[in-house]
Every structure is written in structure tokens, then in C-alpha cells.
Amino acid sequence: MNEIQILRAELSSIGARLAAIEAAVSVRTLEIPSCSVRLSVGEEYAGAILSADASVAYHVILLPGEAAEIDWKNAIAWAKEQGGDLPDRREQSLLYTNLKEKFQGAWYWSSAQHGADDAYAWCQHFSTSIQGLNLKDIKLRARAVRRLVIQ
8 A cells, every 4th residue: 555545544534533523513403492381479480301302391380388397298298289299309409400599408308209118208408409318207398399391
């Protein structure tokens, strides 16, 4: 192989690598639907939860009111009475990030139970952002959320 052939082979290899890099960093378009959402008195928009493909799965609305000194089972029932649900762990992270000031610096129940031991459920501390497990009969605080899917 002469020097020109070697250079052509190297150039071809560089071109292939460059095409792969360009494809990896190509621009994507994110579609955000334009809409209006009516919030009731005391409701706060927390943000969007994303799907695995980075599209918006749904939006989280924090409902007014708070329960104190409540065990997990009663917190689930209380959230339903408010017209919502306890937030799951991802939603709690979103609430901490966007609406931390709407919470006491205390532990709040999540809707998520421990996978291996149903005596435990997940909770989050709203001054430290730590998520942890607690026995369901421990009395913590609770907030309710509603979920809004926009198509």
C-alpha cells in the first residue's frame, strides 16, 4: 500500500467517525403543547414528569392543605378526600425542586411502598431532600397532588 492509499483509508475512517459524532449530537425538536390550565384556589403548578423518551408524561399540581401527624394508610385516604393522591417519589423530588417553600422542613409520606417489605413506605424530608423508608404506622406529614395529562 502506498502513502496515498494509506491517507485515503485514514480519511475514510475519519469521515465515518465524524458522521457518527454528528448523528449523536444532532438537534432534536421538543414539542410543547400550548394550552391553558385552570388552577383552583390554593393549587400550585409543580412541573412536568418526563417519560423515558424525554416527552412530557404528565404535569403535577400540588393541592392546598396539609395533614400533620398522620400514618401512611390514613395519609392515602386523606389525599383521596382532597381530590388527589400522595405524590410518588419522582413527584416528591419535583415538589422539592420547584415548591420547597410550600412545605414544612419535615418528613412527608410518598405513595410508594417498599418493594420487599410492605410494612414500610417511602417518605421525603423537605429541608434536606433526603428520601428514606419509614414504618407505615409512624406519624408524618402529607400533601396531595393531582396529575394532568395534556394531549
